[in-house]
Amino acid sequence: MNTRKKAGEKAGNAYSSVSSGAIPMSGILHSPARLLIIVLGAIFFGESVIMLVIHNFMPPMGHEWVGLIDALALMVVITPPVYILYYKSLKKNINLLEMSEKRNKAITQSTNTAIVQINSEGNITFWNNAAEKIFGYSPDEVLGKTFHPLIAPGRYSEAIVKGLAQFSTTGKGVYIGKIFETFALRKNGSEFPVELSVSAVQINNEWHSIGIVNDITKRRRAEEALVNTNRVLKMLWDCNQALVRFENERSLLNELCRIIVEVGGYRLVWIGFTEHDEAKSIIPVAYYGFEKGYLEALKTTWADTGTRGREPTGIAIRSGVTQVARNILTDPSLKPWRKEALKRGYASSASIPLLVKGRGIGALSVYSADKDAFDEKELYLLNELANDLAFGIETSRTRSELRRSEKQYEDLYENAPDMLASVEAKTGNIVRCNKTLAEGIGYSKEEIIGRHIFTLHHANCMEKVRSKVFPALKKSKEVRDAELMLQRKDGSSLEALLNVTTIRDEHGNISHSRLSWRDITALKQMEKNLIQRDEMLNRSQEIAHIGSWELDLANDKTYWSDELYNIYGLKRGDVYPSYKTFLNLVHPDDREKIKIFRSQPFEKGNTNEIEIRIARPDGVERILLDQFNVEFDKTGEPFRLIGVNLDITQRKEAHEKIRRSNAELRYALEKLEKTQSMLIRSEKLASLGHLAAGVSHEIKNPINIILANVQLIQMEDNLGDGVKESCDIMFNQVERVVKIIDNLRDFARERKPEIKKIDLHSFLDKTIALVEYEMRAEGVDIRINYLPESIIIDGDQDQLAQVFLNIINNAHYSINQKRSAQTKKEPGLLSVKTCVKEENAHIIFSDNGAGIDRETLRRIYDPFFTTKPENQGTGLGLSIALGIIENHGGTINATSEAQGGAIFTIILPLARLNKDKN
Template sequence: MTEEQVGNAHTASALTRELMLRDSLRAAGVGWWQVDLREDRMNWSDTLLAIFGVDESAVTGSYAQYRSFVHPEDGARVARADPVCRPTADGDQGGELEYRIVRPDGGIRHVRERGEVRRDRNGSAVSAAGILYDVTEQRLAQLELARSTRALQMIRRCNTAVLRAQSESVLLEEVCRIAVDIGGYRMASVHFASDDPQRSLVLAGHAGHEAGYFSEVAISWSPERPEGNGPAGRAMRSGLAVEVTDVDTDPRYAPWAAAARKRGYRSVISLPLRSHEHNLGIFGLYSAEARGLAPAEIELLHELAEDLAFGIVGLRLKAERQRMIDTATMISHTASSSTGSAFFEKLLQALLRSLGAQAGFISADHTDAEGWVSPICAVVDGEVLPRLRYALSGTPCEDIREGEDLVIERDVCVRYPRSSALAALGAQAYVGRGLFDSTGARIGTIFILYREPLRQRALAASMLRIFGERVVAEIVRQRDEGRVREQALLLDKAQDAIFVRTLDERVVYWNQGAQRLYGWSAAEVQDRCVLDFKVADAAAFRAASEQLRRDGEWLGELEEKCKDGSHVVVECRWTLVIGDDGAPQSILAINTNVTERKLAEARLAQSEARAAHAQKLESIGQLTGGIAHDFNNLLTVIIGNSEELSERLRDRPELATLARMVQSCGERGAELTSRLLAFARRQALEPKRIDLGEAVEGMLALIRRTLGEHIRIENFVDGGVWAVNVDPNQLGLAMLNLCINARDAMPDGGRLMIEIANVVIGEDYAGAGFDIATGEYVMIAITDTGCGIQTADLPRVFDPFFTTKAPGKGTGLG
């Protein structure tokens, strides 16, 4: 062979290798580029053009144009790391970069680049080449998993805060802080709905970079007002999450866009705080990124908002319950320790403290000849005022009707401009009630005043009714000592079970709250021993009673029975009532149903377990996915070169066999890499709509060959099995791994049953701690007659790489 022929052969061989390498890179979705820096001439591969979303005609061929696609936020970092841009070698010839590019259509992609630079003897770059591939999907999968994990962590921390909270304001600030610190939001806020004419959403708590935002903007839930048609107003009215993915492009966010941009808010989601069928307000999350949330993340944030609403309602009920307890205790104490005017003074002071009102009056229902009223008692700013008079005409007291409350939530002075007393006190809100005796005769009036608009209308009216009844009872008692027991009617308005029992545990008083909780009426339990009908744990009850007699009171929890046979957990507050002779007389019991709180604690434990599992899978996924991508790059080179060696060594069979073995091992490694990427959620599944019965029937031959003749396989398929969307390859691999495990559990032979049937998952199953949604499914059940799984190993059966088999016997990622 001549020298020219040898040269041509080498040239042809090099060209063949280059073409094979390019084909391998194209098949792997990897783009390549080459640049002559002295002439500023750059070549782009077809795959690289596709990744950047440009046509070949739009490429000028300059390296500067190539770098112009870098995302502005990544530009400085890429420039610092790019060896091409450095005047000297600085000890390196290239490296690997990961950054974002902005395509001409505005799309953003995440790419990873590896390049090498050739330099002259002076260290100046003369040429460079590299490869680049798209890693957007794996980055988005990582981001979605991380966001869901953060949402689960937020739920866990929120539930902890709910269970530990003693104050509503502290709870709101803590949950907003959790959203900022753990969720990564720039700002979080809670607004409560107001029924004022503007239907305002009133700020109740926030955390993060608020910077006066809510002082600058107005938020409403009225559909007739422009400020009521943003995400908060729409979420409040619909009861659904409302998302603004970009404040700059959503026209309905225009009234707030400028203020939001100034503070770095790019996207917003508003979540309703739902309590039963009523929306308390809005939980708002403001992000520094313009992005939409995945449905799974929105569902988790909905759960977080519901948990927060549950905590708010619980704290309000607890506060109201405590007010009721304090009221019952105060009424009992006042009745026994005060008489005459001192009784009314203490009662009115307690009422104002419990409701946060600034002034209160108890008046007899009679006027003098000039139309003036002299109150029985008047308290302003905590101080008892000496006897005074006020004109009844032109005041709200004139408009009170029998059996009704008069509640004026705001602007009372505007509605009653003739009342100089209201103006002098600076009153904004009024709550009043007429006092009527048992015959229906009006005997007086009780009313309270606020210097700010009233927020808790129902509570104020309810408490006024309770105190008003007690005032009536005392007026009547002072007039007629024989009617003292009417005060017991007050306790029937309490939500809690309040009853009195004798020292030998027999019921002598049983309020309507006790009837609602336990189911028995007062007539059914009168003079019955509580041990005979409602005590579930007699030993615990007797231990509590012993401590009560020793300490004078007992606080704790008991499980008790109801009339319908159900059980409830109650929080008990028992007080030993002492008579005038200093000896114990009876036991006052106030029991609160805390069964729902116990369920909330169970939900917290479940959320913690889910968050821990998600964090573990995220860590494993990041590790395996990172290794798999780099390993895949190496396998591309190995497979490509082994194919070339096989072709070139066809005349040397002994060496060609070795080359094919290398190629086979490389392909097996690529398959393992594919499985690793699938586990790490960086390789998309390829679901198809298939008939499971037919698919499993087609696998049986392979399963029988794999398991051997010593295992009998039985296949049961119900009629009318629904079609499903599933990746057939992954399904086959999963079933084969299960069958292999079954075979290993039956070394001496046995039976393997495969059953396929339609199933419907209901709330009972989905709510029992299983991570599955309700709906229609097709079940594949694989049962064997082998040795089974040890109970201690059951919690770990789905952990990657976990096995109880001897070394080398496990299925790895199976």
């Protein structure tokens, strides 16, 4: 922007000055010196002729007449020759001028440089073909018009107007007579760089400027391309230097990013490596430049799925082809990331894959602040850089892997469990050994190296070493698992297995041998201990009456301990131990069970067990507990089963006796508790019944008198409002007392139920119909879910209807209580379900009401216990219902849901006809 401003100032000032060597156009028409010489010559000649004629041929006259005649004669004599001479000269000059103008016009019209002439008012007076080609205007479109609105950018207008004001009067300007670069405007409105040379001429006392204009767009592009190429080459050189000198991969990647941004002039550079996870992520491992959280927002992947997979970095890795976004603002593939990119000043980008043997391991992504910043040459050099980087990374990893392998090999050699040594074939001297050998025999490595191989072995096995080991060193014979004894520095010995391998040089000759000793001292001791433990185990199994077994699934081989033979009633050698033999011993009724058990998949770490019966050859049946663990190979397949058989016959018999005794005790206890509970409830109800029968008559007579008097008072006229209200209250309360007395009489009255066959579903439908209309009108839905088959029970219809209606009315009340407390009332629901279980009919009433708390559930069947207001319930309904159901040989049970609602389950015996049918 600053460059363009300065160029505009130059363009504006170009019209405000004139060069000191300007020539007027009148000098082109004739030469004053030549005319002067002709006139003077003609005067001299004419004057001489006239004076000669006057003095020689005319009479004497006065001076006045002589002067007059002289002047007239001079004019007559001079005018013709002067006119003839000057006309020829003028015509010649005009011809020369026309030829010059034609030549100049031909030159100006054929040149590739635009020539524009402008008068003092800023109007265009000349416009050649090159100007038409460069600016896009024809001469007819511009001649006579003000130049700067047409061909100068608008930001230069003010400076141009000021320059013209000065130029029109003085013909001077700062850049007149100079060559400079600025920007011009084409007809289509686009700007382009030009080289401008301005000169001033004066025509007929008016200053004109002539502009020589060259379009330098290509030159500018070439210069910019050269600068870019040099910049990228410098960047590539610095990066290659970093690749040569790098010490570790991470520092190399960070340094390359820094060089690319600082030397290459880019906005951001980052390097990402592929992850072989489920999402196929690209992990940024290094970046440099103006990032500000862009990579966190990017979250790209090299998978060919979803929006993230369409980001250029992922496509480059996936396809192995460089991806270029020349304008992030318009590139549709970058729409998901456009906002974040533009916020950070990214205008274009290039993602170059990092390929190793044709496989994408990552990508180098470069972001520029300029649109269309990557030309072919620049992309070629960036690809070269990416190839060098990929090669450097591969080389670095190969070197690291090699160093790691060497270190790992050295660690393995030094810390190998076996004692290792390299022995020179010719001499038998030790040239290298590991730390394990040194520590095993108590010497330092320096003390061992250089010693003869014989000196490491115990004297008791020296003959074996001479006969077997030393010849192998000479004749390339391998030694495998030779049992020898090594001599420690402290004089003690250790038992070892020796292995020898010979190594040949490039000529095929034996150069040295590698020896390895495996310390088997502990192994030998373990063998002794194992024998002892086996003896102890067999003895322990015999005492505990436990037999062990092992099954090799791969080879189908089975091992039985001695005690297992005893448990099976066999002797070792009587049968061949196998799974088939074992199945033959299993009781016929248990064989299928154990086959199914063994065929199920086994889990690691679990102990599997099953109880089985065996039929021994002597006819005795025993009960065994078979327990075993499964061992799995590396592929997860079972390859061995190890288990024990424990004879639990006596234990099972004892447990069965205890179980039967416990069952009898539990049954007796439950029967006793139930009897006590029924006795207590019966005593309570009986006492209440006797009380009710005794007092009902005594209470009801006074109550009737009170009721009659209240009615008489209500019949009186002129009663006050307070008296009427009191009478109404007394009437309602007296009716409540009467209702309680009637309930008590019903409760106390012992009436045998009239048992009949009842179709339960039809009976329930009739009972529900009594209250269905009222409940549905209040927003309570009744949902029926009967068993498809009919259910017949024995019962008293009146009593059972009383029970069912009591439960339904209680549910109705509970639902209304809950809904009255709700702002947004949810629908009420009462569900009635039937089913048959174990020759009993189950009737289940469930609602979505307020539910029943734990304390209420405990007292729900107590007489006179109620949660309703005193004028809405007596507390006898469920007590009476319980008595009715128990008299029918059934039960009633109440539960409450945690989220609200109650469930009443009534269980009644099926009718004898149903039982027989079932």
